Amino acid sequence: MRGLTPSLPRRASRAPAFGRALVLGRVMTLACTLAGLLRIASALAQTLPDATSAPDAGQGAEPGFFTGLLAPSRTYLLNDMGGLRTSLGDVGISLGLQETSEVLGNVTGGVHTGADYDGMTEMSVGLDTQKAFGWEGGIFNMSALQIHGRNLSTDNLDNLQQVSGIEADRSTRLWEMWFQQSFYEGVADIKIGQQSIDQEFMVSQYSSTVFMNMMMGWPMLPSADMYAGGPAYPLSSLGVRLRAQPTRAITVLAGVFDDNPPGGSFYNDSQVRGAEAWGGAFNLNTGALWIAELQYALNQPALGDMAYGDRSPGLPGTYKIGFWYDSGFFPDQQFNTQGVPLVGPGNTGNPLMHRGNYSAYALADQMVWRPNGESPRSVDLFARVMAAPPDRNQISESADGGVVVKDPLPGRDSDSFGLGFGVAQVSSALADLDQDIALITNHAYPIQSTETFIELTYQYQVAPWWLVQPDFQYIFNPGGGIPNPLNPNRIIGNETVFGLRTVVTF
Amino acid sequence: MPPAYCRRPDPSRGARAALFAGLLTVLPGLAVAGDGYLDGIHHHTTLASTVPDNGDQNPYAIAIAPVSAGKIQKDDVLVDNFNDKNNLQGLGTTIVDYNPTSKNLSLFAALPRHLEACPGGVGLTTAMTMLQSGFVIVGSLPSNDGTTATKGQGCLIVLDAQGKLAGVITSPHINGPWGNMAVIDNGTTAILFVSNTGFGVGAPADETPVIKQASVLRLELSIPPGKPPAVIRETVIASGFGEQADKGVFIIGPTGLALGAGGVLYVSDAIDNRIVAINDAATRSDSAGTGREVSKDGLLKRPLALALAPNGHLLVTNALNGQVVEIDPQSGKQLYAQWIDTDKAQTPPGNGDLFGIAMTPHGEGFYYVEDDMNTLVLAR
Numbered sequence: 001m002r003g004l005t006p007s008l009p010r011r012a013s014r015a016p017a018f019g020r021a022l023v024l025g026r027v028m029t030l031a032c033t034l035a036g037l038l039r040i041a042s043a044l045a046q047t048l049p050d051a052t053s054a055p056d057a058g059q060g061a062e063p064g065f066f067t068g069l070l071a072p073s074r075t076y077l078l079n080d081m082g083g084l085r086t087s088l089g090d091v092g093i094s095l096g097l098q099e100t101s102e103v104l105g106n107v108t109g110g111v112h113t114g115a116d117y118d119g120m121t122e123m124s125v126g127l128d129t130q131k132a133f134g135w136e137g138g139i140f141n142m143s144a145l146q147i148h149g150r151n152l153s154t155d156n157l158d159n160l161q162q163v164s165g166i167e168a169d170r171s172t173r174l175w176e177m178w179f180q181q182s183f184y185e186g187v188a189d190i191k192i193g194q195q196s197i198d199q200e201f202m203v204s205q206y207s208s209t210v211f212m213n214m215m216m217g218w219p220m221l222p223s224a225d226m227y228a229g230g231p232a233y234p235l236s237s238l239g240v241r242l243r244a245q246p247t248r249a250i251t252v253l254a255g256v257f258d259d260n261p262p263g264g265s266f267y268n269d270s271q272v273r274g275a276e277a278w279g280g281a282f283n284l285n286t287g288a289l290w291i292a293e294l295q296y297a298l299n300q301p302a303l304g305d306m307a308y309g310d311r312s313p314g315l316p317g318t319y320k321i322g323f324w325y326d327s328g329f330f331p332d333q334q335f336n337t338q339g340v341p342l343v344g345p346g347n348t349g350n351p352l353m354h355r356g357n358y359s360a361y362a363l364a365d366q367m368v369w370r371p372n373g374e375s376p377r378s379v380d381l382f383a384r385v386m387a388a389p390p391d392r393n394q395i396s397e398s399a400d401g402g403v404v405v406k407d408p409l410p411g412r413d414s415d416s417f418g419l420g421f422g423v424a425q426v427s428s429a430l431a432d433l434d435q436d437i438a439l440i441t442n443h444a445y446p447i448q449s450t451e452t453f454i455e456l457t458y459q460y461q462v463a464p465w466w467l468v469q470p471d472f473q474y475i476f477n478p479g480g481g482i483p484n485p486l487n488p489n490r491i492i493g494n495e496t497v498f499g500l501r502t503v504v505t506f
Numbered sequence: 507m508p509p510a511y512c513r514r515p516d517p518s519r520g521a522r523a524a525l526f527a528g529l530l531t532v533l534p535g536l537a538v539a540g541d542g543y544l545d546g547i548h549h550h551t552t553l554a555s556t557v558p559d560n561g562d563q564n565p566y567a568i569a570i571a572p573v574s575a576g577k578i579q580k581d582d583v584l585v586d587n588f589n590d591k592n593n594l595q596g597l598g599t600t601i602v603d604y605n606p607t608s609k610n611l612s613l614f615a616a617l618p619r620h621l622e623a624c625p626g627g628v629g630l631t632t633a634m635t636m637l638q639s640g641f642v643i644v645g646s647l648p649s650n651d652g653t654t655a656t657k658g659q660g661c662l663i664v665l666d667a668q669g670k671l672a673g674v675i676t677s678p679h680i681n682g683p684w685g686n687m688a689v690i691d692n693g694t695t696a697i698l699f700v701s702n703t704g705f706g707v708g709a710p711a712d713e714t715p716v717i718k719q720a721s722v723l724r725l726e727l728s729i730p731p732g733k734p735p736a737v738i739r740e741t742v743i744a745s746g747f748g749e750q751a752d753k754g755v756f757i758i759g760p761t762g763l764a765l766g767a768g769g770v771l772y773v774s775d776a777i778d779n780r781i782v783a784i785n786d787a788a789t790r791s792d793s794a795g796t797g798r799e800v801s802k803d804g805l806l807k808r809p810l811a812l813a814l815a816p817n818g819h820l821l822v823t824n825a826l827n828g829q830v831v832e833i834d835p836q837s838g839k840q841l842y843a844q845w846i847d848t849d850k851a852q853t854p855p856g857n858g859d860l861f862g863i864a865m866t867p868h869g870e871g872f873y874y875v876e877d878d879m880n881t882l883v884l885a886r
Contacts, residue, residue, distance in 0.1 A: 068594050068652040072754045079592035086561030086591050301845040303550045308842050309804045374807050374826040376853045
């Protein structure tokens with residue numbers, strides 16, 4: 001996500017305008033598809049014993065592809081890949097292949113209504129150096145992405161907090177490529193190479209794995225305020241990260257990375273510019289992003305911890321605080337180099353540049369209820385807040401939170417239900433600029449404020465390798481309150497979004 | 507391949523005395539029940555991946571080699587696999603051998619999926635031991651689809667020290683030989699104890715009934731020089747334990763067996779979440795039913811494998827979390843538990859990971875397997 005200079009026109013939607021009837025038709029189709037898939041998944045799950053005793057699984061028969069298709073022990077759809085996984089595993093190589101596909105559609109609000117399909121294929125290769133050639137504690141990892149389809153947030157919604165965490169420019173790209181070496185029986189490790197820091201920093205364990213909205217993974221604030229959204233999906237940067245666990249409860253993460261994966265200027269940082277089109281810019285010529293995080297694990301067992309029958313183990317939680325500093329230059333959101341607003345006659349369009357940017361954040365994951373210590377059923381709360389200076393940032397504060405219920409229905413141990421929200425506060429400098437526009441043009445102009453969304457979602461784990469997820473989101477004041485580019489006299493209306501995601505692990 | 511063996515000659519009094527002598531030899535220090543054992547355990551070291559070249563997964567049983575023979579060195583750690591390369595349960599056919607000195611893991615035995623004399627085929631279970639004569643005996647509870655819907659009766663498989671098939675033991679009393687094998691080994695004779703969890707078990711369902719037909723079988727073996735063990739008597743010494751087919755973990759039933767002082771056999775009764783004792787296990791001629799309850803609930807969370815620590819206490823792995831529990835079998839007191847698997851991929855951590863456990867030869871630590879990671883771990 002990226003803030004827009006007032007001197008630049010807001011990006012026109014690439015999607016054609018749809019008639020309401022067509023839109024409703026699409027939504028109906030989407031709803032039918034959703035219901036149909038859920039029915040199929042449910043039916044398959046209910047017939048598990050029959051499916052596993054299919055004709056090819058009879059006494060004396062050899063198991064085939066469909067044997068145990070939905071068994072709880074089947075991690076991968078393709079199982080052993082005809083022996084490939086085992087052969088590679090013998091030399092320390094692991095393979096990952098996963099497809100995420102989703103359809104999202106808005107039935108109200110937005111620039112216009114409609115539905116989009118998008119998807120992402122993730123491929124990864126890992127190497128355990130000990131198994132490969134006897135080097136203890138080393139892991140090499142390389143991953144690539146194939147991003148396909150269209151983005152509803154870009155096409156229809158023009159909102160800040162994108163409705164899907166996998167929405168990105170279509171491309172086939174290198175993602176991460178790093179080497180990690182652990183020391184002292186895993187008490188500390190160092191990771192060097194091309195890294196996507198959203199995999200380790202600012203992560204809420206409850207929200208990031210359940211919700212679809214981008215904000216629940218890599219938050220809104222760094223998405224908008226860092227160059228190109230920061231070294232986060234689908235981008236990564238060269239850098240070094242240290243992790244240490246001085247006590248069983250405390251973990252320290254600290255790293256320094258290039259702050260600008262594509263290497264362009266702040267307003268020309270496309271994910272597909274130059275060599276970054278395939279993830280190969282390996283830029284080191286801009287600022288440095290320093291980031292550190294302190295994590296505290298509450299009531300979480302460590303190897304060797306003793307448990308006593310007369311003491312309750314307590315409910316587990318994780319608390320994190322962090323800070324980042326970027327040494328690059330960042331454009332002022334209101335004023336140009338002459339100290340006058342970035343709108344009106346005589347505006348050069350060259351914003352005042354600030355040296356450095358920074359932000360602090362805190363997050364909490366806390367289980368608040370479970371029937372007993374051995375049950376997968378639990379109620380978990382999460383919350384995350386962060387702030388950055390308003391003069392050089394589009395988003396000055398963002399917050400998200402919610403509740404996740406695991407094992408929400410009888411016999412659905414691996415399912416999750418989630419209800420969450422996210423709030424993004426547009427910076428006061430941008431709001432002031434909106435007022436400047438109103439003054440200069442002598443016309444009413446909307447003043448950007450906050451954008452809020454709520455999300456209701458259910459993860460139906462058909463089998464360990466197959467997830468089906470219906471989703472609902474409602475976005476209040478999209479974009480923080482910005483004019484609809486198709487109807488500039490009105491701000492973009494509140495958006496009702498339905499979605500269905502499926503994830504298949506091959 | 508010898509046929510199923512059912513002869514029942516009476517052992518002499520001398521043989522019985524020798525059996526007790528053997529028991530005392532293999533269980534030093536049993537009478538001493540002093541301080542706890544687990545609070546002296548501080549290091550947990552992953553030793554090796556247990557996946558052999560054919561991709562078998564889910565390490566279950568652990569057996570420590572009492573002698574050097576064939577491919578095996580004394581104190582080697584044998585581990586069998588219950589799942590095949592596609593993670594289908596009841597289709598694993600391999601035993602690997604970890605050498606603590608060289609730190610190398612090698613394949614000891616790779617069995618065919620189907621053995622004519624073993625009803626249903628091969629799916630190696632938590633029942634495994636190595637005898638002083640060099641033979642390895644391992645249980646099979648086979649399936650063709652990863653569930654009990656297609657399970658066979660199974661058998662006990664006898665391997666020579668080269669890992670070659672030397673015999674198969676079947677009997678009407680053997681159905682799904684499942685749990686850890688306890689053994690009294692005198693060289694030319696031996697007594698095996700094994701639990702059976704296959705009687706009357708059908709396909710798993712959402713609410714599979716508990717069947718009270720699981721048993722503990724005592725097998726008295728004769729081991730002539732250069733020949734594989736032959737069964738000379740078999741006696742059901744305990745019966746009526748709960749057993750239940752399960753979609754996730756294949757089957758739930760009595761899994762851990764450990765011999766304690768005074769000829770007592772301890773059994774982990776997973777369904778009833780307790781440890782029970784079978785008195786006079788080596789000599790009784792009838793079934794003790796489900797025995798005498800030693801300890802129930804508390805820190806026990808579906809107890810699986812059992813081992814006897816040098817202080818005479820029982821170490822019990824939990825199926826439903828990553829803990830091993832220490833119990834004084836004399837008083838039934840649960841001292842405490844230790845987290846030996848904290849994998850957060852499961853809830854609670856380590857849930858469903860722990861199966862086999864075996865003391866190191868000198869008792870300074872114990873080996874265990876993490877079946878989600880397919881690894882052998884040493885705690886000391």
